[in-house]
Every structure is written in C-alpha cells, then in structure tokens.
Amino acid sequence: MDLQFLRPVFECEGDVASVHLDTSRGPIDADKQIELRWKAARRSLGEQGAAAETLAAVDDVVGGAKDVAGPQGEAIFASGGRILAAHTMAEPPRKDSAVHLPVADPLPLAIDRDHQLAHVVVAVDREGADVDAYPAAAAAPSFQRTFNGSTLHISRVRAGAVSHAAYHRRSVNLWSENTEQVAEDIRKAAAEVEAAVILIAGDPKAIGLLREHLRTRPPAGRFVYVEGGRTDQSALDGLRASVDEAMHQAMLESHQQVLDQLEAQLAGGQALQGLNPVMEALSQGRVETLLLAADRNGDPDLTASRRDPLAVVSDAAALGDDAAFVAPASALLLRSAVHGNAQFTELLPGTSCEDGVAALVRY
Missing domain, CATH: 3.30.1330.30 (Ribosomal protein L30/S12)
Structure with missing residues (x-):
C-alpha cells in the first residue's frame, strides 16, 4: 500500500493530536455515543497537553460520515489549532485512542487503509445494472452508473403463438443489448479506480450474458461472483454483506502474496x-x-x-x-x-x- 496519503500529517513541525474513534452508525442513538467517545478522548488529550485551539479544531470536524450506515471509524490529526487530515475508516479501530505526541501516530489508520482494495460492485438484472466503482478506502463511489436500458417488452411471455415467438426474440435481444452496455460501464468503472476486484451479483441469466460480453474485452481486476442484487432492500442488504465478506477474503489473499514474498526473501537473506x-x-x-x-x-x-x-x-x-x-x-x-x-x-x-x-x- 502506498503511504503517501500520510505525508501531510508527518510534515508538521509541532506536536500533533492523533485521534482514532469508533463512529459506527447503528440503529440506536449513534450521535450520542460518538459524542461521549469524543468527550473522553478530548479530556485525555487535554490532560496530555493539547492546546485548547487544537481541541476546538477537532470539535468542528469530529463525528464520522453521517451518511454512511453501519461500522466505520474516524482518524483525525490536528496541530497548532488546525486540522492536518481527517479520514473515514472502513472499520472501527480496535479501540478508541487519543494521543498528543511530537509526531503523528497514524498506525490504526494505516492498518485500516491497508485492508482496502479498489473495487467495482455490479448488481445486474434483465433490465440493466447498478455499477459502482470504489477507490481503495473510499466510503462513496467515484464512478456510479444506473442503467435500465429499454424496458419495452423486456419480460418473456409464456404463450407459444408465432407473434409471441417474435415478442420473445425481441425481449432476448434487448436483454443482450442491455448487458452489453453494462459490460462497457464495468470496463470504464474498473479503469477509473484501477480495480483489483470486480464483484458481480444479481440475476443468474443476466450474469451469464454479461460474462459473454466481458470475455471479449475483459477489464483489469479479478472477477468474484457474490449473492444479492438491486431489486429491493433485502437484496441490497444481502449484496453489502456478501461484498464485505468477499473483500475481506480478497484482502487476505493480497496480503498473503506479500507475506509469501517476505518468507522467501528472509530465507535467502x-x-x-x-x-x-x-x-x-x-x-x-x-x-x-x-x-x-x-x-x-x-x-x-x-x-x-x-x-x-x-x-x-x-x-x-x-x-x-x-x-x-x-x-x-x-x-x-x-x-x-x-x-x-x-x-x-x-x-x-x-x-x-x-x-x-x-x-x-x-x-
């Protein structure tokens, strides 16, 4: 993982307040819980010698990403009454921490960022797809496309007359055209964030067609097929859970490659x-x-x-x-x-x- 995103916090000449908080937004009183965590951290920083103006600067930004539900954390670095950097963490820190030192102490943030991979999430059905591309450690996509294609006569019919056979062929053709457009969106999204993983969920038959279109010009990144979809909230919740699980596994595999390299090079001196x-x-x-x-x-x-x-x-x-x-x-x-x-x-x-x-x- 590239560490240059930490350069601003290490270019400060004075003492730095480094704060890592659990800012998860669950169903019950998240704002109050975050407020209490920050009060405890603020008190600790004051006891360590942090200046009042530095604490006030953190007061103005602390609170996490309010529009992101579920587990998350926040890392804030401040010195001399100004914010050096503030980052949303994909997972809460192992424990809340607040330290005032001659230098920033960003290890929990570095660990969290190291667990993230640039990825694309695709939820596809017979009408189109939602395609979201996430840079590493981003809470929101940098590329987003919802495509519904032409929904006229998109559903197949059960009758068997000649006219119905033509109707059936038109629906299949539209279905294929829609997935062709989705494939192009996926290529653009993967290129936008240099995706390491492309996660695809949804209608099995639509996924089959999508595979055919992607095979001709596959984007960079490893394909992973997951559960869920975009039809309703239950499908979306299932998609998030399966994406989280798949991304955790992808992170472990990515780390293992580096650890295997380390083991081999340690053995060879x-x-x-x-x-x-x-x-x-x-x-x-x-x-x-x-x-x-x-x-x-x-x-x-x-x-x-x-x-x-x-x-x-x-x-x-x-x-x-x-x-x-x-x-x-x-x-x-x-x-x-x-x-x-x-x-x-x-x-x-x-x-x-x-x-x-x-x-x-x-x-």
Whole structure:
C-alpha cells in the first residue's frame, strides 16, 4: 500500500493530536455515543497537553460520515489549532485512542487503509445494472452508473403463438443489448479506480450474458461472483454483506502474496526483520515495503530528528541533533517510510517476525 496519503500529517513541525474513534452508525442513538467517545478522548488529550485551539479544531470536524450506515471509524490529526487530515475508516479501530505526541501516530489508520482494495460492485438484472466503482478506502463511489436500458417488452411471455415467438426474440435481444452496455460501464468503472476486484451479483441469466460480453474485452481486476442484487432492500442488504465478506477474503489473499514474498526473501537473506536492522535500512532509504504487526503493546520509544525525517535510532546520542525527539516506534517507523517512499503491509496475526517488524529492501 502506498503511504503517501500520510505525508501531510508527518510534515508538521509541532506536536500533533492523533485521534482514532469508533463512529459506527447503528440503529440506536449513534450521535450520542460518538459524542461521549469524543468527550473522553478530548479530556485525555487535554490532560496530555493539547492546546485548547487544537481541541476546538477537532470539535468542528469530529463525528464520522453521517451518511454512511453501519461500522466505520474516524482518524483525525490536528496541530497548532488546525486540522492536518481527517479520514473515514472502513472499520472501527480496535479501540478508541487519543494521543498528543511530537509526531503523528497514524498506525490504526494505516492498518485500516491497508485492508482496502479498489473495487467495482455490479448488481445486474434483465433490465440493466447498478455499477459502482470504489477507490481503495473510499466510503462513496467515484464512478456510479444506473442503467435500465429499454424496458419495452423486456419480460418473456409464456404463450407459444408465432407473434409471441417474435415478442420473445425481441425481449432476448434487448436483454443482450442491455448487458452489453453494462459490460462497457464495468470496463470504464474498473479503469477509473484501477480495480483489483470486480464483484458481480444479481440475476443468474443476466450474469451469464454479461460474462459473454466481458470475455471479449475483459477489464483489469479479478472477477468474484457474490449473492444479492438491486431489486429491493433485502437484496441490497444481502449484496453489502456478501461484498464485505468477499473483500475481506480478497484482502487476505493480497496480503498473503506479500507475506509469501517476505518468507522467501528472509530465507535467502534478502529481507530484514527486527527493529534494529529495519531502522537502519529505513534511515538509509533502502526499504521497499515496511511490514508492521497491528498489536504494538510494549512498543519501545525511539528517537528521530526534525532535520532528517528518515533517521530513526534507539540512542539519541547517535543523532547528535538538538532537534531530536522521542516517540513510539510505530509512529517513527511510519514517518521514515513515508519520507523514504516505502510501501506498507500489515503483518497479519499469526505471522511471526522479531519485534513485529520486517522489511523488503530495494538493494
């Protein structure tokens, strides 16, 4: 995953308030629950020394995506009375957190973004389809098309007279024409977001025709066929549930490819694990992909420099820098990775690496 979306939060020269909240919108009093969570986080930040104007800036934006139902989270970063960045998270953080440090601490956001893949969701029937394209970690589609085609005589009839046979042929032709248009919409949508996965649900016969049209010029991305549709709310609810499940599986498979590469390169001495060797490689700008476990309990503090954002050390004396500061390891490793243009992947639970840290290196 590209980490450059974090650059704004790491270019701040002063202390940063980093907030990760569960902003899920369930059926019961979500606004009140979010308000109480933010009050607790706000109080904690104040006790840690966050300025009143910085807390007021967060007051103005906190609350999550009100038009997105179901599970979600929010990550907000603020300093000097201004918002550095605010992101909606696809899933709530493992726990609410609010820290005020010399540097942003965005690991929960990075983990959430790392779980997302650009994808297209298609709900197709005999009249057309809904086609929605989502960039990675987007709550709303960047490409959206609802196509109903020509619905005149779209339904087949049971009678068998000659006139009815012509009526039947016309309905099949329209059905085929509609799915041909849907196939073109899917190609455009997949190209728009560089989709890794294209999820298709709906009428089985319409899906069969759609497959034929897509076979001639397949878009980039892996096809996954899921349950649900667009006929009513029940079908839409089923579509969301099956899409969520399929995307989780796609995320696991995508991560496993990187973890397999890490295992092979560790065996050949071409990758690194453990804090000290990874810190050294980051400081030299040699890391291609930084891998971190999400569970950072017991994470040590490390030292970094305002002057050289790549440098991360365990001993402040090694920097010889009066602008050095101390922060948790995960925050400083991510900061160095951002400035070194490294990629990021979570070390999934069950993956064993020294200190929960590893790196694929450039040379």
